[in-house]
Amino acid sequence: MQVKVNEKSVEIFSGARVKDVVRKYSRTAWKQVRGKKYSVFDRYGHEVALDGELSGGEGLFVRSVEPEKRQR
Amino acid sequence: MNKAARFVLSVFLLLPALLFCRGCSSGASMSPAPGETRLVIFHSNDVHGKIDNFAKVAAILKRERESGADVFYFCAGDNFTGNPIVDRFNPPGEPMLQLLNRLGLDLLAVGNHEFDYGLAVLENFAARARFPLLAANIQAPPGAFPQLRPSVVLEASGGIKIAVFGLIQIEKASGLPSTLPERVKGLTFSEPLQAALEMKTMRPGNHVLIALTHIGYDQDRLLAERMPELDVIIGGHSHTRVDPAEIVNGVLIAQTGSDNRFLGRVELRMRDGRVIEKKGRLIDLRGKLKEDPEVKAMIDRFNRNPALTRVLATAPFDITGKEELGCLMTDAWRRELGLDIAFQNNGGIRLNRLDKKITLKDVYALDPFDNQVVEITMTAAEIRGLVRESFERGDDIDLQVSGITYTVRTDKDQSVKEVLLRGAGGKALPEDRTFTVGFSSFIPSAYRFEHKDPGRSLGISTADVLIHFLERHPDLSVYRDIRRAFVETEGQS
Numbered sequence: 001m002q003v004k005v006n007e008k009s010v011e012i013f014s015g016a017r018v019k020d021v022v023r024k025y026s027r028t029a030w031k032q033v034r035g036k037k038y039s040v041f042d043r044y045g046h047e048v049a050l051d052g053e054l055s056g057g058e059g060l061f062v063r064s065v066e067p068e069k070r071q072r
Numbered sequence: 073m074n075k076a077a078r079f080v081l082s083v084f085l086l087l088p089a090l091l092f093c094r095g096c097s098s099g100a101s102m103s104p105a106p107g108e109t110r111l112v113i114f115h116s117n118d119v120h121g122k123i124d125n126f127a128k129v130a131a132i133l134k135r136e137r138e139s140g141a142d143v144f145y146f147c148a149g150d151n152f153t154g155n156p157i158v159d160r161f162n163p164p165g166e167p168m169l170q171l172l173n174r175l176g177l178d179l180l181a182v183g184n185h186e187f188d189y190g191l192a193v194l195e196n197f198a199a200r201a202r203f204p205l206l207a208a209n210i211q212a213p214p215g216a217f218p219q220l221r222p223s224v225v226l227e228a229s230g231g232i233k234i235a236v237f238g239l240i241q242i243e244k245a246s247g248l249p250s251t252l253p254e255r256v257k258g259l260t261f262s263e264p265l266q267a268a269l270e271m272k273t274m275r276p277g278n279h280v281l282i283a284l285t286h287i288g289y290d291q292d293r294l295l296a297e298r299m300p301e302l303d304v305i306i307g308g309h310s311h312t313r314v315d316p317a318e319i320v321n322g323v324l325i326a327q328t329g330s331d332n333r334f335l336g337r338v339e340l341r342m343r344d345g346r347v348i349e350k351k352g353r354l355i356d357l358r359g360k361l362k363e364d365p366e367v368k369a370m371i372d373r374f375n376r377n378p379a380l381t382r383v384l385a386t387a388p389f390d391i392t393g394k395e396e397l398g399c400l401m402t403d404a405w406r407r408e409l410g411l412d413i414a415f416q417n418n419g420g421i422r423l424n425r426l427d428k429k430i431t432l433k434d435v436y437a438l439d440p441f442d443n444q445v446v447e448i449t450m451t452a453a454e455i456r457g458l459v460r461e462s463f464e465r466g467d468d469i470d471l472q473v474s475g476i477t478y479t480v481r482t483d484k485d486q487s488v489k490e491v492l493l494r495g496a497g498g499k500a501l502p503e504d505r506t507f508t509v510g511f512s513s514f515i516p517s518a519y520r521f522e523h524k525d526p527g528r529s530l531g532i533s534t535a536d537v538l539i540h541f542l543e544r545h546p547d548l549s550v551y552r553d554i555r556r557a558f559v560e561t562e563g564q565s
Contacts, residue, residue, distance in 0.1 A: 001526065013446050013516055014243060015250045015529025018311070020517040027518070042289060042312055049330045051120075051154075051442070052311030053184075053250060055241070058290055 001056030005029075012054075019050040022062060029062045038062050109230050109342040111280070112136055115146045117308030118330035119168070120154030120185070123371050125332045125357040126171050130364035132335060132355060133175060142228040145176060148308030149183025149240070149286035153533070154331070154442070160379045160432055164189040165197055167374040173202045174367060178226065181238035182207040183286035183308060184249035184531070187256055195219070206238025206284055209267035211260040223271060225278060232342060235278035237271045239264040239285040239295075241309050251531040268295055275301045279345045282306065289314065289327055296323035303347050304338055317352025326352040333358055380433040384539060387548035391426040394418050396551045397438065398472020400426075401534065404541030405445055405510045406474040409530060413455070413475035414510040416534075417462065417519075421472070430542055439535040443512040448527035450509045452501040456491040458521040463488055465519075469557045476501060477556040484562050 001014045005025035012021050018040055023030040032038040033050070040048050043059040104110040114133060137143045151168045153159055158167045172180070180186075182205050186194055198205050198219035208222035223237035240249055242261045249256060264287050275281050280303050285292055288310035296305060302323045313329035317338060328334040334354040341349040391397060398421050402414035423438045450458075459478050462470040467486040477498075481490040493501040501507075512534050516527055 011526050013448065013513075013527035013529055014245060015444070015446075015531060016513070016517070017444075020513055023514075023517040030518075042310070044289070044293075044318070046289065046315075047313045047329070049118075049311035049313075051330065053241075053288070053309055055288055055290065056244065058288075058310075 001054075003054055003056065004059040006061055007059075014056070016054050017050070018048050018052040018054060018060065021054060021060065022050075025062070032064075033062060038064050104341060105343075107343060108348075109228065109232060110141045111144070111228055111232070111234070111340040111342060112141045113144045113146055113282075113304070113306070113338040113340070115148060115306045115326060115328065115336040115338065116332065117148035117286070117306075117328055117336075118150040118183070118311050119147070119332045120150060120330060121152060121158030121165075121168065122155055122332040123158060123167055123171055123374060125335075126175065127363035127365075127368035127371055128357050128361040129332075129335050130175055130367040131362040134364060142232075144178045144226065144234075146236070146282075146284050146306055147172065147177055147180045148284055148306050148327070149181045150185040150308055150330075151180070151183075153185045153188045156380055156432060156436055157375055157377055159188075159536075160382075161374070161377060162379065163196065164193055167371075169197055169200060171367065171370060173200075174370065177201075177203045179203055179224065179236055179238075179284055180205050181284040181286050181308070182210065182220065182240050184241060184251050187249065187251045188532075190255050191217070191258070206236065207240045208237045208271055209239055209242070209262045209264045211262070213258055216258060222267075223274060225274075230342075232280065232345065233278040234280040234282060235271075235274040236282045236284050237268070237274065239268055239283060239287050241287045241291070245528070250529065264291065265295055265298060268299055272299065272301050279342065280304070280340065280347060285309075288312075289325070292325050292327070293320050296320040296325055299323070303340065303350065304352075306336065306338065313354065314352075315354040319350075324350045324352055328354055380436075381431050383429045383431055384435070385430050385542040385545055385548065387426070387428040387430065387551070389549075389552060390428050391548065391551045392424060394421050394424070395472060395557070396554050397421050397423065397426060399474060399554050399556060400548070400551050401439065401538055402472055402474035402510075403546075404538040405534065407546075408537045408541050409445060409447070409510060409532075410508075411447065411475070411510040412507040413473065415458070415471045415473050415515060416512055417515055418470050418472065420512050420514055420534075432539065435535050435539055435542070439538060441512075441514065443514050443534050444529045445532055445534055445537060446511045446513045446516050446527050446529050448509050448511065448516060448523050449506045449525040450523050451506055452493055452503050454521070454523045455493055455501070455507070455509065458515075458519065458523075459491045459493075460488050461519050461521045463491075463559075469559060471515075471557065473556050475507075477558070479558040479560055481560045482562065486561070489562070 226234040283305045285307045289312040292307040307327040311330035314327045317326040328336040338352040406414040479492040
């Protein structure tokens, strides 16, 4: 399935969780998330847990602080 | 009526609605005026066996119930998998059942992880639950799973009727929830949003219409866009922390994240049988909050469960070394799940020794990351690419394997020249067929290798598969001085 991370498409196995797709997106981003310097948000600005389950077509953002809420 | 008069009347009629909307998702509390009713719905989702904060939840529910409001408590699915205390109880999930009964849960939407212990265990859970299980898009054969309902109607004071229906996610490819297919054998699943639209018929005759879903936040928003007849969606699955609850197309959407870190609180103000104001927020359970002493005592008792020290299997000797432990883990995944080949990376093997009496605690120490087993269909060339990538990460053997052996040939500078794969009887792996290859989910997300099939999570953790394998008392005498991965360096014998 395809999931977007910071607007970049990432191909990942179906049933992947947030941590899987962030790890595949970027080793650097994953280290920042694991070190709690960054968090992961959905496209509406809500924080998602690293074990959150994903479906194809979802969009995630890895950021240092909670961004302003986005509208689709 | 002329245009100017119509405009004045419109503003006059819209003004109260606009004023109410300003408070729709604010944090301010709502006080009911005379003739109004206040409904409070607490909610959890994706608790995944994290029971420790339930004593705080119980205290919050008790305080609200004593305030005179109509109070309900809903759960949007996925109570199981994530805490060995709950998952390894006998019967599995029992602590969740006893605690949710004690808390007075009103409704549970079935999530994909409700099936983690198998359908028989879930049916037993449902038979002893003091709350119905909801899913409008699951059809059970006649006589099976009698506690499962598409919807229910709850009654609040003043004759207010609250219609609630449940939804569970399904994967597009399989048409099944994210779990092992054999766990849902006999059940039929339909597309959740389509099933929801059929629930529109519940709107007339009921004062409040709620979807209690386990389909993820993106799908919840889509549902709100397609079904403005809903008052509220209380969701789960994506582990999204929605705080405050959002209004989409007039529908309030709430979700608490995961692991019982937050409790959701949705409040509806009713007048003349209609919802006139709605809002939702999360209560942070991580800090110091009052606890219900009786529920705390239950939790403490569950946490003292000696199940973790139960011996699963006894080996004739301590199993030591990454190779031996890696071979044991990958053999377990391959044999239990019927795969051709399985790989585990050395970094995912967190012990160097397993005592010969292997307990549950040992397995969770060996494999603590809650990684899932992922299956990818691969060619021999793709497998060689993976082995090459793994070797080049540290110029050494990094992957332990079951189902094949492999040799990495390098030059004197450790540059990989060739990877040889051998199957049964030491024969070269055929190039003209594909193989089902199992991995810890860490490998396909962290290693960069070509594979045409993106793969799929099998919906079971690597540790759980090893536990099932050990419970069958396999021959563990083979895990001494075992080698399946080799390096041949040019110029060295």
